[in-house]
Amino acid sequence: MDVPGSKHITVIPNGAALAADIVGVDLSQPLDAATFKAVEAAWHQHLVLRFRDQKLDDPALLAFARRFGELDQAPIHAVGDANEDPYPEITVMSNITVNGVSIGNLGHYEAEWHTDMSYNERCPIGSLLYSLEVPPAGGDTGFSNMYAAFETLPAELKRAIIGKSCKHDSSRNSAGELRKGYKEVTDPREAPGALHPIIRTHPVTRRNALFLGRRRNAYIVGLPLDESEDLLNRLWAHASKPEFAWYQKWKVGDLVMWDNRCTMHRRDAFDPSSRRLMHRTQIKGDRPFFDAASVAA
Ligand code: OGA
Ligand code: MN
Numbered sequence: 332m333d334v335p336g337s338k339h340i341t342v343i344p345n346g347a348a349l350a351a352d353i354v355g356v357d358l359s360q361p362l363d364a365a366t367f368k369a370v371e372a373a374w375h376q377h378l379v380l381r382f383r384d385q386k387l388d389d390p391a392l393l394a395f396a397r398r399f400g401e402l403d404q405a406p407i408h409a410v411g412d413a414n415e416d417p418y419p420e421i422t423v424m425s426n427i428t429v430n431g432v433s434i435g436n437l438g439h440y441e442a443e444w445h446t447d448m449s450y451n452e453r454c455p456i457g458s459l460l461y462s463l464e465v466p467p468a469g470g471d472t473g474f475s476n477m478y479a480a481f482e483t484l485p486a487e488l489k490r491a492i493i494g495k496s497c498k499h500d501s502s503r504n505s506a507g508e509l510r511k512g513y514k515e516v517t518d519p520r521e522a523p524g525a526l527h528p529i530i531r532t533h534p535v536t537r538r539n540a541l542f543l544g545r546r547r548n549a550y551i552v553g554l555p556l557d558e559s560e561d562l563l564n565r566l567w568a569h570a571s572k573p574e575f576a577w578y579q580k581w582k583v584g585d586l587v588m589w590d591n592r593c594t595m596h597r598r599d600a601f602d603p604s605s606r607r608l609m610h611r612t613q614i615k616g617d618r619p620f621f622d623a624a625s626v627a628a
Contacts, residue, residue, distance in 0.1 A: 339366050342373045347577035349476040349594065350379035358382055358586060359391045367398055374457075375536055378594050379474045381579065382586045387461055389418045389610065392586075396420075396459050396612040403448070403455050403613040424460070424609040426601075435608070442505040442598040444475065444571055446591050447613060449544035450501030450524035455613035459588040464608040465581040469601030475576040477540040477593050481530065484541070484569060491562055492529040492551075493626060499524045500548035505597075507547070519550035519559070526552060528621035529566075533592050539625055540593040541570055570595070581607075591616070 341354040351373060356362065362370065374380050387395070396402055405422035425435030448454050460472070481489075501524035502513040509515065516522045529551070531542035543549070546567050551559040579587055589596060591613075601607060 340369050340373070342369075342377070344377060345577060348479050348575045349377060349474060350381065350577045350579075351377035352381050352383065354383075356382060358385050358395045359387055361394070362398065371399070374588065374590060378476060378478075379577070379579075379587065379589045383582065384584050385461070385586045386584060387586065389421055392459065392461050392610060392612060393418065393420060395586075396614060399457065399614045401615045403615045405611075405613075420612055422611040422613070424611055425464075425607060426603060427464075427606050427608055436504065437506045437598070438508075439470075439601050439603040439607070440506040441600040442596075443507070443545065443547075444473075444543075444567075444595045444597045445505040445545040446542070446595050449527065449542070449591070449619075450499040452525045453618050454525075454527075454616050455591050456616035457588055457590045457592075458611055458613045459586060460609050460611045461586045462581045462583055462607075462609050464606045465583055466601045466605035466607050469599050469605075470581065470607050471599045472579045472581070472587070473576050473597045473599075474579065474589055475570065475595050477531075477542065477570065477575075477595060478533075478538050479575050480570040480572075481539050481541040484566075488562075488565060488569065489626075492566070494621075494623065495529050495554075496526045496552045497529050497542075497544065497563075498522055498526055498548070498550040498552065499544035501525075503547060505545065516548045518556070519548040520556060522548040522550065524548075527619045530621050530626065531592060531619045532622040532625055533590075534617070534620075536593075537622070537625065538593070539621075541566065542592075542619060543567065543570055543595065592619070 344351040402420040423435035426439040500522040
């Protein structure tokens with residue numbers, strides 16, 4: 332499909348619940364306003380965009396990301412020293428070690444379904460992940476459509492979450508590692524992290540999405556702990572259905588960007604003896620909100 336207003340971009344939806352390839356764009360060059368607008372519109376429509384065969388150094392990745400808004404600093408690292416990072420807005424995702432010291436986050440482990448940095452009061456609207464080295468097998472990244480998850484929730488579950496907020500635990504990263512300076516959480520009600528509405532209204536599309544963040548140490552405010560656990564388990568069982576998901580098999584030079592306001596993602600584990608290196612940037616966001624008028628009583 333050609334996008335009106337731009338001679339240069341072609342959007343190819345992949346036929347799954349979300350995500351499209353954008354063809355015909357060289358992201359190492361500044362995009363003209365019409366092309367950028369077309370990319371942004373495709374992003375809002377498809378939630379995840381993939382650009383293949385890109386050649387981006389860090390300044391080029393940062394320059395493209397900045398078209399979408401101000402960038403966030405990399406989150407607290409589980410390993411490594413963020414202060415020595417030449418580009419503090421780039422998060423290195425890698426299992427590679429140099430002299431026994433890990434150069435990035437998440438290692439080779441499975442990362443469970445999550446939304447980036449949702450444990451902050453203001454969370455990034457989106458993330459861009461660019462692949463520099465990929466393992467021969469494994470390490471695929473799954474994305475899932477949380478508009479679709481919300482829209483297909485059984486009525487009884489929808490009713491149970493209207494107006495409710497959830498705690499998004501900040502103590503562990505998505506591979507389950509305790510972040511530096513954090514204590515083990517024994518009671519989710521006491522976990523550090525932001526509270527956000529479970530139904531989240533997207534500020535641009537005005538559509539509602541299920542906003543779960545991550546499962547571990549989550550807590551639905553105002554419920555007894557056992558009821559919160561039960562409701563969360565039912566919401567997660569629904570949200571993790573394969574029909575809402577699409578998997579990215581990485582090639583070197585892929586740039587994938589996702590909208591954190593209406594998607595979750597996860598990553599398969601891979602062989603620790605192979606190398607995987609990705610650079611991520613995250614676009615600063617605002618406080619998640621729920622427009623109650625958007626859901627009929
Ligand atoms: C991320 C993330 C998955 C991956 O960058 O936020 O979860 O595929 N990464 O490395
Ligand atoms: Mn992530």
